[in-house]
Amino acid sequence: MRRNHLSGFLRDRRGNVAVIFALAMVPAVFLCGMTLDYASVIYKRERLNAAADSAALAAVSPSLMSQTATQAATVATNVFSAQASAISGVTYPAPQVSVTQNGLARTATVTYSATSTNIFPNVLGQNAWPFNGTATASSSSAPNIDIYMLLDNSPSMAIAATTAGINTMLKNTPQQEGGAGCAFACHQSNPNSTDTPGNPTGWDNYKLAQSLNVVTRIQNMASATKSLTSTATSLAAQYNSSFRMGVYTFNSSDLGTPLTTVQSLTSNLSLAGTAAASVDVLEVYSQNKITTSLYNYDADTDFASALSAMNSVMGTPGSGASGSTPQALLFIATDGVESKQTSTCSQTVLVHHGITRCVQPFDISLCSTIKSRGIKIAVLYTQYYPLPTDNFYNNYVAKFQANIGPNLQSCASSGLYFSVSTDDDITAAMTTLFKTAIQSIESHLSN
CATH class of the missing domain: 3.40.50.410 (von Willebrand factor, type A domain)
Structure with missing residues (x-):
């Protein structure tokens, strides 16, 4: 008789659903918590990557290319910090900013390390999730x-600067250059009839060109x-x-x-x-x-x-x-x-x-x-x-x-x-x- 009761109890499956559900809840909660925390890390990492990109680009911007590498590094650090400070639930030290100058070429590299505060610290067994990132930008300035x-x-x-002007000068200097005329507005402080025959008294070809509006x-x-x-x-x-x-x-x-x-x-x-x-x-x-x-x-x-x-x-x-x-x-x-x-x-x-x-x-x-x-x-x-x-x-x-x-x-x-x-x-x-x-x-x- 006892054997029949025991055998029936063992064959009864009505309470197993609750047990199985209870056992399944452990990995489900773990996966849910990990997913939420991981999604949070990805979001924060994207925003910090954007901050690093902005910082690197700032260091090689046209306005900063005229500044020293040290000044550019300071601005890059400030740009990163300003954008990163708006992200909640993340902690980070000052980024590492390297600005190298090779002649007119400049390269800026911004590297950061950060941790994201976990929503479910007990699930993962840790309070924060670490991550890092690097951004690099290069540019060349125009030379002074x-x-x-x-x-x-x-x-x-x-x-004379034009063919028309040359012809005008030749036409108006028929007694110069052996009767061929002169296309040059030569400038003389003491012109005479031997140098500029046919010109009005005291006129050199320079003054003649001016009177004729020849450029x-x-x-x-x-x-x-x-x-x-x-x-x-x-x-x-x-x-x-x-x-x-x-x-x-x-x-x-x-x-x-x-x-x-x-x-x-x-x-x-x-x-x-x-x-x-x-x-x-x-x-x-x-x-x-x-x-x-x-x-x-x-x-x-x-x-x-x-x-x-x-x-x-x-x-x-x-x-x-x-x-x-x-x-x-x-x-x-x-x-x-x-x-x-x-x-x-x-x-x-x-x-x-x-x-x-x-x-x-x-x-x-x-x-x-x-x-x-x-x-x-x-x-x-x-x-x-x-x-x-x-x-x-x-x-x-x-x-x-x-x-x-x-x-x-x-x-x-x-x-x-x-x-x-x-x-x-x-x-x-x-x-x-x-x-x-x-x-x-x-x-x-x-x-």
């Missing part, structure tokens, strides 16, 4: 640049340089960098000053622009005489001497990064023909009254020396205009004219040569070349 504008203001740059190439170049200062100002603001500019002219070395400082290097680009606008053609005393007492046979363009003097003016360039010496750009605008006194000449030598005059493409031997110092050279070639009716051109320039452009191009840094012909827009050409030069410097220093 010193720009040296070297402008040719020798007499040949006083040619010269050098006037366009001066205007273009002034306009360039506005472009430079805009680019500096766009790149969050600093530009300084100096303006210089070159012509004859006979006065002992082959290089004239129109405006020394200045961060006031507007001031440099105003100075550039005043640039005009060299004024000589009369034909073949640079002063009342100095006869130089119109040897009024000495590029090599000017380049040597310019090389001394330009300091040693730096990386261009904030706090370091700026990079340097030498920007040359010229028609590329020398007329100077020298014992060595690659082309034409003229001798008159004991004066030896060399007419040739520019002596560019110093270009390599300047480029080897890390200074970029940009060359704007205002093409020497062929004048088939002009005896001087036919006899002395025509034979090497095809070499003028290539010669100047070999002086320029790679990709920084631009040629502009008569009737072309010098302002547009100068702006294009300048922007290319700035981008070239930026790209070179950031790599």
Whole structure:
């Protein structure tokens, strides 16, 4: 009988549901608590990762690229802390912020460690769940640049700027140049009937051009340089960098000053622009005489001497990064023909009254020396205009004219040569070349 009761009890399954449910509740509660705590950790980790991203990006933002790496690290730390403090249920020490600077390139790394307070600490057997994260951001700043504008203001740059202007000058100077007329607005302080036959008394061709409203190439170049200062100002603001500019002219070395400082290097680009606008053609005393007492046979363009003097003016360039010496750009605008006194000449030598005059493409031997110092050279070639009716051109320039452009191009840094012909827009050409030069410097220093 007892055996039957015991056997029946063992066969009775009605109370097992409660037992099984009770046993199942343990892992269910554990899984639920773990899921909630894990979801909380994921949420907090995403927000702290976002804070780390913001901090790293702040350290390489344009506004901070001009600050030191230490200053950038401080800002990054503050950005992370400000965003992390808004997250409840998480504790963390100050993040580890590393900001490294390599020239113009900067990399910021933000690393943090944190713990999330668990909702069910007894389930997992721990009060908090640890986690960590890292964010990295990189950027390159535009370089700070010193720009040296070297402008040719020798007499040949006083040619009329357009074909129409050239024809106007030729038409109104029928008694000059053996009856062929003169397209140049040469500037003389003491013109006479021998130099400028047919002009009103006391008028040189410079004044004649003004009376005819003929604009010269050098006037366009001066205007273009002034306009360039506005472009430079805009680019500096766009790149969050600093530009300084100096303006210089070159012509004859006979006065002992082959290089004239129109405006020394200045961060006031507007001031440099105003100075550039005043640039005009060299004024000589009369034909073949640079002063009342100095006869130089119109040897009024000495590029090599000017380049040597310019090389001394330009300091040693730096990386261009904030706090370091700026990079340097030498920007040359010229028609590329020398007329100077020298014992060595690659082309034409003229001798008159004991004066030896060399007419040739520019002596560019110093270009390599300047480029080897890390200074970029940009060359704007205002093409020497062929004048088939002009005896001087036919006899002395025509034979090497095809070499003028290539010669100047070999002086320029790679990709920084631009040629502009008569009737072309010098302002547009100068702006294009300048922007290319700035981008070239930026790209070179950031790599």
